[in-house]
Amino acid sequence: MTLDTLLSHRLLVVTGKGGVGKSTTAAALALASARGGRRTALVEVEGRQAFASLFDTPPWDFEEREVRPGLFGVSVDAEDSLQEYLELFYGAKRLSRFVVGSTAVEFATTAAPGIKDVLLIGKVKEMERRREPDGRFTYDLIVLDAPPTGRVVAFLRAPEATLELVTMGPIRQQARSVVDMVTDHERTCAVPVTVLEDLPVTETLEGAAALRALGVALGPVVVNRVLPERVDAEARAALVEGLSPQAVADRAQRAGAALEPDGARLLLAQAEADRARLALQAELRERLHEHLDVPLLELPERYGTRFGPQELDTLARAIEERVA
Amino acid sequence: MSPPAARGSEAARGSEAARGSAPGASDPLARWHDGDLSEVVAQASIIVCTGAGGVGKTTMAASLALGAAARGRKTVVLTIDPARRLAQSLGLDAMSEEARAVPGATGLDAMMLDMRRTFDGLIDRHAPDPERAERIKANRFYQQLASSLAGTQEYMAMEKLYELHEHGRYDCIVIDTPPTRSALDFLDAPRRLTDFLEGRFLRMFLAPGMRAGKQVGRAVGWGSGLFMRAASRITGAGVLEDLGDFFQSFEGMYEGFKERAGEVYRLLASQGSAFVVVASPEPPALREARYFLHRLEQDGMPTAGLVINRLTPPPDPALADLTPEAARAAAGRLTTGDAEDRAVAALLELHADRWELAARERRDVAAALQGTTPGRLVEVPRLRPEVHDLEALGEVGARLHGDDPPDARA
Numbered sequence: 001m002t003l004d005t006l007l008s009h010r011l012l013v014v015t016g017k018g019g020v021g022k023s024t025t026a027a028a029l030a031l032a033s034a035r036g037g038r039r040t041a042l043v044e045v046e047g048r049q050a051f052a053s054l055f056d057t058p059p060w061d062f063e064e065r066e067v068r069p070g071l072f073g074v075s076v077d078a079e080d081s082l083q084e085y086l087e088l089f090y091g092a093k094r095l096s097r098f099v100v101g102s103t104a105v106e107f108a109t110t111a112a113p114g115i116k117d118v119l120l121i122g123k124v125k126e127m128e129r130r131r132e133p134d135g136r137f138t139y140d141l142i143v144l145d146a147p148p149t150g151r152v153v154a155f156l157r158a159p160e161a162t163l164e165l166v167t168m169g170p171i172r173q174q175a176r177s178v179v180d181m182v183t184d185h186e187r188t189c190a191v192p193v194t195v196l197e198d199l200p201v202t203e204t205l206e207g208a209a210a211l212r213a214l215g216v217a218l219g220p221v222v223v224n225r226v227l228p229e230r231v232d233a234e235a236r237a238a239l240v241e242g243l244s245p246q247a248v249a250d251r252a253q254r255a256g257a258a259l260e261p262d263g264a265r266l267l268l269a270q271a272e273a274d275r276a277r278l279a280l281q282a283e284l285r286e287r288l289h290e291h292l293d294v295p296l297l298e299l300p301e302r303y304g305t306r307f308g309p310q311e312l313d314t315l316a317r318a319i320e321e322r323v324a
Numbered sequence: 325m326s327p328p329a330a331r332g333s334e335a336a337r338g339s340e341a342a343r344g345s346a347p348g349a350s351d352p353l354a355r356w357h358d359g360d361l362s363e364v365v366a367q368a369s370i371i372v373c374t375g376a377g378g379v380g381k382t383t384m385a386a387s388l389a390l391g392a393a394a395r396g397r398k399t400v401v402l403t404i405d406p407a408r409r410l411a412q413s414l415g416l417d418a419m420s421e422e423a424r425a426v427p428g429a430t431g432l433d434a435m436m437l438d439m440r441r442t443f444d445g446l447i448d449r450h451a452p453d454p455e456r457a458e459r460i461k462a463n464r465f466y467q468q469l470a471s472s473l474a475g476t477q478e479y480m481a482m483e484k485l486y487e488l489h490e491h492g493r494y495d496c497i498v499i500d501t502p503p504t505r506s507a508l509d510f511l512d513a514p515r516r517l518t519d520f521l522e523g524r525f526l527r528m529f530l531a532p533g534m535r536a537g538k539q540v541g542r543a544v545g546w547g548s549g550l551f552m553r554a555a556s557r558i559t560g561a562g563v564l565e566d567l568g569d570f571f572q573s574f575e576g577m578y579e580g581f582k583e584r585a586g587e588v589y590r591l592l593a594s595q596g597s598a599f600v601v602v603a604s605p606e607p608p609a610l611r612e613a614r615y616f617l618h619r620l621e622q623d624g625m626p627t628a629g630l631v632i633n634r635l636t637p638p639p640d641p642a643l644a645d646l647t648p649e650a651a652r653a654a655a656g657r658l659t660t661g662d663a664e665d666r667a668v669a670a671l672l673e674l675h676a677d678r679w680e681l682a683a684r685e686r687r688d689v690a691a692a693l694q695g696t697t698p699g700r701l702v703e704v705p706r707l708r709p710e711v712h713d714l715e716a717l718g719e720v721g722a723r724l725h726g727d728d729p730p731d732a733r734a
Contacts, residue, residue, distance in 0.1 A: 018377025148377060234663035235669075238663040238667040248671060256654050256657065257651055259643075262642045263642045270678065303680050
């Protein structure tokens with residue numbers, strides 16, 4: 001797996017522990033893909049409406065809408081998927097309005113467990129296989145904002161589980177073709193997102209192992225909010241060897257900053273804490289490299305900027321440069 | 325709130341970000357501050373920590389539990405899925421389904437939720453006879469339901485909580501909730517499960533002639549026939565029969581389930597309970613917290629407070645005059661100097677970045693709180709890279725409920 005082949009898959013499954021920036025990363029990957037001239041779909045399956053504010057659009061729903069040139073956004077839910085499924089395969093328009101209430105979905109969810117997930121990922125598969133009248137695929141790439149690491153394996157495994165429970169019938173065929181899609185390394189690739197902290201890294205390693213055990217190809221790991229290394233070796237040596245608060249204040253004042261030794265002492269303490277975090281960061285990066293033979297795609301901490309459409313553009317461009 | 329005094333005329337990113345965070349300038353969060361949670365750990369008999377995934381719910385639950393135990397109250401912390409190292413420091417391993425004393429913390433027990441066992445216990449209690457209980461537990465749908473139905477984990481957590489409460493062994497029970505993406509799942513859990521099991525709609529076509537069927541008219545009877553045909557075509561043979569058996573074996577147990585769910589709900593809404601919403605200063609987590617606060621208010625649940633975890637602290641008063649703009653300007657002049665100058669430049673850049681980060685976080689938190697009644701707002705700064713031992717939990721506790729860490733330094 002190299003970075004430059006990432007966007008030539010058909011489906012990217014973006015996952016990660018809560019709070020690491022999974023949805024943002026999925027959006028940036030999709031945007032980078034669309035900007036590279038690929039017709040791209042960005043799919044949300046948990047109804048969290050994470051993308052509407054990122055792209056500054058009205059709430060997303062089951063209809064695929066172009067949110068940027070060549071980028072189509074959709075929020076898929078089990079109820080709509082079931083309705084579409086019934087209509088598509090059974091011409092069941094007449095009963096769907098009655099049947100597809102919450103009870104029916106509750107039924108579907110439990111009648112054959114994992115069906116909700118099967119419906120959701122079944123919809124993704126439908127989009128992945130969909131073709132235009134001229135025979136081309138409708139979408140060159142689908143980016144799925146998948147459930148978090150703790151649940152993604154159950155999510156992707158749902159079709160397998162269904163195969164174990166349902167021994168015949170169209171649901172079985174449907175489940176089979178979904179299993180084929182997610183385990184085809186040419187078509188599907190999982191992209192874990194993490195930050196360089198102990199828990200998320202541990203969860204990423206566990207998740208990566210579980211995804212591989214499931215037969216899913218593992219793509220690059222996106223490492224979010226990486227703290228910058230601010231000093232060169234010489235300057236670091238100066239800091240470590242004990243630049244005095246007085247010296248810091250003097251130099252800062254000469255450069256025009258209002259800094260007294262008391263304040264300088266706080267800055268030095270802050271820098272030491274920052275170095276500790278950088279050291280931990282380096283250790284965790286090493287741990288990822290040690291256990292995973294995939295590249296890391298690092299994205300910087302963004303400090304003061306509030307994340308909005310503009311920052312999304314910047315992030316997408318950063319990804320474009322790496323994976324073009 | 326009055327707008328803070330403008331500083332400088334450039335509309336640079338930095339000056340905008342700095343607004344509201346400078347010491348002395350009005351803190352956008354000031355109006356929500358109202359002490360800490362020491363009253364909660366001293367008095368509440370049930371503390372429920374809730375919030376989005378990855379915000380530190382388990383850490384907060386463990387810290388609050390330590391605080392209650394430190395006040396001489398016999399306390400148990402019930403966690404759903406603790407991080408491994410935190411679990412270790414609480415004396416838990418994957419197999420601990422019974423409460424265990426936390427090493428090094430007097431009066432504190434910890435336990436992990438075992439969903440399957442809790443569900444089995446529920447079946448045993450409500451089944452009219454052991455045979456029926458066995459029949460249910462052997463059904464493959466039960467086996468799947470026990471682990472996969474949305475809301476089951478939430479419901480079982482509440483069931484376990486109620487069980488512990490009934491036992492009366494503890495003065496204070498602290499529980500962290502599953503990281504569900506919506507509060508609805510959690511508060512609705514008991515009702516959802518009983519509604520589902522009662523499943524009027526399902527029963528009326530799975531076992532025609534049942535009591536529930538009478539209330540529905542012809543239209544539904546017609547619809548269910550169609551539905552049955554469609555459903556069997558989709559699921560294949562055999563599945564529906566198993567399902568029918570499953571629902572029939574639950575017949576007669578619904579009342580017990582419902583009653584219990586009602587009791588759990590009343591317990592959570594009672595004055596002895598306290599909900600603590602946990603968030604990180606990131607917008608997605610804040611959106612969830614806002615939703616939780618609204619939902620708790622709607623349901624009349626006692627909300628004790630909102631904890632913002634891992635908040636970047638605002639700059640120290642000693643640095644109040646060193647604005648991000650000034651720091652960056654000076655840093656710019658120093659980057660071409662010798663090693664010491666470059667080191668100072670880095671210090672100034674770091675200061676400017678952190679100031680802006682702190683300002684952004686505070687604005688995001690303030691924006692999320694507009695129009696909510698969070699009770700007490702407690703800030704817990706990022707104290708160290710990871711919190712997973714009792715000492716670190718004590719440090720968090722110092723912020724949450726004013727206790728000194730176990731080995732407090734003066």
